[in-house]
Amino acid sequence: MSDLATAHLLAVEALKDGPVVWNLGNGAGHSVRQVIASVERVSGLKVPYRIVERRAGDAAVLVASSARAQAAGWRPVHGDLDDIVRTAFDWRKSHPNGYGG
Numbered sequence: 001m002s003d004l005a006t007a008h009l010l011a012v013e014a015l016k017d018g019p020v021v022w023n024l025g026n027g028a029g030h031s032v033r034q035v036i037a038s039v040e041r042v043s044g045l046k047v048p049y050r051i052v053e054r055r056a057g058d059a060a061v062l063v064a065s066s067a068r069a070q071a072a073g074w075r076p077v078h079g080d081l082d083d084i085v086r087t088a089f090d091w092r093k094s095h096p097n098g099y100g101g
Contacts, residue, residue, distance in 0.1 A: 002087060003076045010074050025064025026076045038085045 007024050014020045030038075036047045054060070066074065078084045 003074075003078050006077075007069055007074050010069065010072050014072050022069040022072075022074075023064040023066055024069055024074075024076070025066050026079045027063065027065065028079070028081075029061055029063040030081055034081060035085070038081045039089070042082055042085045042089050 004024065007022065011020045011022060036049055039045070039047050066076065078087055
């Protein structure tokens with residue numbers, strides 16, 4: 001099961017005690033360039049991109065803390081960036097029309 005699905009199931013259980021607000025992440029940040037390189041490695045496809053200046057208001061670094069979800073028992077299984085990208089890519093290949101197809 002995917003990390004996201006597991007977290008959703010835990011959240012449904014936690015909702016019995018009130019509202020749930022969780023961030024999900026593995027505590028590691030990745031740059032846009034690292035994500036592009038991972039997508040290229042996993043897919044074997046070239047990702048077109050161009051390097052531009054950061055937009056006003058864009059954060060230099062964002063890393064999700066999943067401490068609340070982990071306190072409820074959630075643990076990310078897919079921690080490696082290539083593994084995370086691979087699960088998304090495999091799903092997309094098996095569902096070329098998205099959820100509707």
